[in-house]
Amino acid sequence: MARRHLRIGAGAGFQGDRLEPAVVLASQGELDYLVLECLAERTVALAQRERLRDPSAGYDPLLETRMEALLPIIARNRVRLITNMGAANPRGAGRKAAEIARRLGLNLRIAVVTGDDVSARMRSDMTTLESGRPLRDYGELVSANAYLGADTLQPALARAADVIITGRVADPSLFLAPMIFEFGWKLDDWDHLAQGTIIGHLLECAGQVSGGYFADPGLKDVPDLAHLGFPFADVDSDGFGVISKVPGTGGAVNARTVKEQLLYEVTDPTGYVTPDVVSDFRSVRIAEVGKDRVAVGGATGHPRTDTLKVSVGYHAGWIGEGEMSYAGANARARAGLAAEVLQERLGADIPSLRIDLIGIDAAHHTSFGYPHDPYEVRLRVAGRTETRDHAERIGWEVEALATNGPAGGGGFWRHVSDRIGIVSTLIPRAEVLTAAAIVEAGREAKAR
Amino acid sequence: MKRKLASLAHCRAGDKGDTLILSLFPFRDEDFPMLAEKVTADAVKAHLAHIVRGAVLRYELPNLPALQFVCERALETGVTTSLALDPHGKTMSYALLEMEV
Numbered sequence: 001m002a003r004r005h006l007r008i009g010a011g012a013g014f015q016g017d018r019l020e021p022a023v024v025l026a027s028q029g030e031l032d033y034l035v036l037e038c039l040a041e042r043t044v045a046l047a048q049r050e051r052l053r054d055p056s057a058g059y060d061p062l063l064e065t066r067m068e069a070l071l072p073i074i075a076r077n078r079v080r081l082i083t084n085m086g087a088a089n090p091r092g093a094g095r096k097a098a099e100i101a102r103r104l105g106l107n108l109r110i111a112v113v114t115g116d117d118v119s120a121r122m123r124s125d126m127t128t129l130e131s132g133r134p135l136r137d138y139g140e141l142v143s144a145n146a147y148l149g150a151d152t153l154q155p156a157l158a159r160a161a162d163v164i165i166t167g168r169v170a171d172p173s174l175f176l177a178p179m180i181f182e183f184g185w186k187l188d189d190w191d192h193l194a195q196g197t198i199i200g201h202l203l204e205c206a207g208q209v210s211g212g213y214f215a216d217p218g219l220k221d222v223p224d225l226a227h228l229g230f231p232f233a234d235v236d237s238d239g240f241g242v243i244s245k246v247p248g249t250g251g252a253v254n255a256r257t258v259k260e261q262l263l264y265e266v267t268d269p270t271g272y273v274t275p276d277v278v279s280d281f282r283s284v285r286i287a288e289v290g291k292d293r294v295a296v297g298g299a300t301g302h303p304r305t306d307t308l309k310v311s312v313g314y315h316a317g318w319i320g321e322g323e324m325s326y327a328g329a330n331a332r333a334r335a336g337l338a339a340e341v342l343q344e345r346l347g348a349d350i351p352s353l354r355i356d357l358i359g360i361d362a363a364h365h366t367s368f369g370y371p372h373d374p375y376e377v378r379l380r381v382a383g384r385t386e387t388r389d390h391a392e393r394i395g396w397e398v399e400a401l402a403t404n405g406p407a408g409g410g411g412f413w414r415h416v417s418d419r420i421g422i423v424s425t426l427i428p429r430a431e432v433l434t435a436a437a438i439v440e441a442g443r444e445a446k447a448r
Numbered sequence: 449m450k451r452k453l454a455s456l457a458h459c460r461a462g463d464k465g466d467t468l469i470l471s472l473f474p475f476r477d478e479d480f481p482m483l484a485e486k487v488t489a490d491a492v493k494a495h496l497a498h499i500v501r502g503a504v505l506r507y508e509l510p511n512l513p514a515l516q517f518v519c520e521r522a523l524e525t526g527v528t529t530s531l532a533l534d535p536h537g538k539t540m541s542y543a544l545l546e547m548e549v
Binding site for chain 2: 041042129130216259260262264265267269270283284298354356363364368383384423
């Protein structure tokens, strides 16, 4: 029989997120589901590159750490775990999770969802959404992953998996999936799907709705930010939700934190497109209903699109960077002279060269008329190059300022990285074939 | 008398590719009509002339209340290939709050 109420927690909002708040949430949150969202746009492409080097790799590098900490707790508290930590290798991640569960003596059923990797379906004439140019203009592709929807998790939920590991799934869909399953929502029940999507969107960045990335001393104070608690939502079968957090944890859930997160990264609040539904935020209502409890309701939904968005990774050359600090009298002028010198030494070979003064205009290209020169400034140089050698030259020339530049430069740093760029395209849904499988991790699992 | 937005509103920045998204919320709901009148898409485009090279689109959400600014070609091709110190443009929320109304 369909349930009336669910509590879903967010235990990670990005790949490197803090572990401790997830442990607190899983232990004390009285959750039904715990969702770990760990895949940024570029993460799958980087993971795909890892998998090319080692076929058993390509899943989230923190999978083992998170699973070892959380699996005993979710087994004890009967919480089901959903995560996209599969990245470029959900099957490998599933095997690893099963191995960890077995080692810890836990009887957990682990499922993987596959099919987001659509690299075999990419054609060079497909149009990219960012530039309108065809994919072929971006050279050699590293990866192509479709954003899957909540529908693709339903078979794994129906097979009573305790842990569901996916690759690329749209972030809110990870949260919407258990609502659809437990409440029996139809996949064309657009208003309910929109409401669930909004709640998922509010939770997907974990601590960012419970007071993280919000504090501004004196204007927007957040209590005990150091012990920021991660959020959960109490959702009912009508799609009405209350965002909250575990009592005693730091942070705050109030109308302001929820509003900031509601509109975060939303390019069209009148039609927020996810694989499941197109959601309209104009009817959303937000109300504080208790200490650290905020009610959210009223989203309206429209039919989902016929296509899925695909995130395509491509080789984007190299980036070289270097930095040097100047402090005290005339610091800005000395840093400015260093910038001129570097432009002269590097500019001809590296046309993309960008030089900023950190403390003056590096973040916003201007300081909006702030009148005073700071006591110290940090010179920053960056350039995009075709080859590693050219990228290395940038850091070397910054280092050489030590004996070949203006007076008093110090605190030198340099870095080189190869870049994977990301562009998007659309693929018809029918071309994306997904599957769910229970991981058979050894005799114990098979015998069950 | 002109005041900085920082004293009237809070803001969060987000990114999607080369698009910068700025969400602006008045501290007091009753200031929303004034912000809606003064903080137009054109005013934001002029204020962020050093940052935003493309169009600025504004959505009004009186139900929250909030203004959402979607700024195109603002992140030097986007986080994955940008040379900027802050490739996500996460600090840009405070660039908008420097605006005077």
